[in-house]
Amino acid sequence: ETGVTQTPRHLVMGMTNKKSLKCEQHLGHNAMYWYKQSAKKPLELMFVYSLEERVENNSVPSRFSPECPNSSHLFLHLHTLQPEDSALYLCASSQREGAYEQYFGPGTRLTVT
Amino acid sequence: AQTVTQSQPEMSVQEAETVTLSCTYDTSENNYYLFWYKQPPSRQMILVIRQEAYKQQNATENRFSVNFQKAAKSFSLKISDSQLGDTAMYFCAFMKRWNNAGNMLTFGGGTRLMVKP
Numbered sequence: 599e600t601g602v603t604q605t606p607r608h609l610v611m612g613m614t615n616k617k618s619l620k621c622e623q624h625l626g627h628n629a630m631y632w633y634k635q636s637a638k639k640p641l642e643l644m645f646v647y648s649l650e651e652r653v654e655n656n657s658v659p660s661r662f663s664p665e666c667p668n669s670s671h672l673f674l675h676l677h678t679l680q681p682e683d684s685a686l687y688l689c690a691s692s693q694r695e696g697a698y699e700q701y702f703g704p705g706t707r708l709t710v711t
Numbered sequence: 712a713q714t715v716t717q718s719q720p721e722m723s724v725q726e727a728e729t730v731t732l733s734c735t736y737d738t739s740e741n742n743y744y745l746f747w748y749k750q751p752p753s754r755q756m757i758l759v760i761r762q763e764a765y766k767q768q769n770a771t772e773n774r775f776s777v778n779f780q781k782a783a784k785s786f787s788l789k790i791s792d793s794q795l796g797d798t799a800m801y802f803c804a805f806m807k808r809w810n811n812a813g814n815m816l817t818f819g820g821g822t823r824l825m826v827k828p
Contacts, residue, residue: 702756
């Protein structure tokens, strides 16, 4: 039922590792988003890409690096993370024009050890 | 900046009964949109209902309806005839009028709803 997929679904990484999260949307949308969902906080918008250009970066630490090579794919590159970065990372997509809702992927559960 | 507040961290309801989830928001915008999203234990976030601020009529989607009070900046969700499958986290979200930067949502903290048999 979902047109947004995310891989991997679970990831455990050490603080010195480098890993990447992948998101793919099959809905023909032209805007994509990364959110962080922690247990104690509301969903936090991390990055917005509109027509493959980054338009929002909500003061996210540089250890998170997004990449949007085309309108269907979005990556989140991770390096030298901290334990407090452990969270559920959600990807979403939408049409950028008009008040269209965002469609979410299932998320990647990230644990930093 | 917009803020969205959900004052009920957890709620429970008996199957087949009605429950109302509260949401208030703060904004200086006049044109905006409000959403309720549902996140079941499987974690897939899905849209439940949407309301345009310029519409006075409350949105309804089958068993789900909203009570939108623009002056009070209140946007509650009513679930009628609750079903076990309604058990989930419910998030209220605000979106100001779209722009070329995409549709950015501000979420509330969520309400965990449990439907009991």
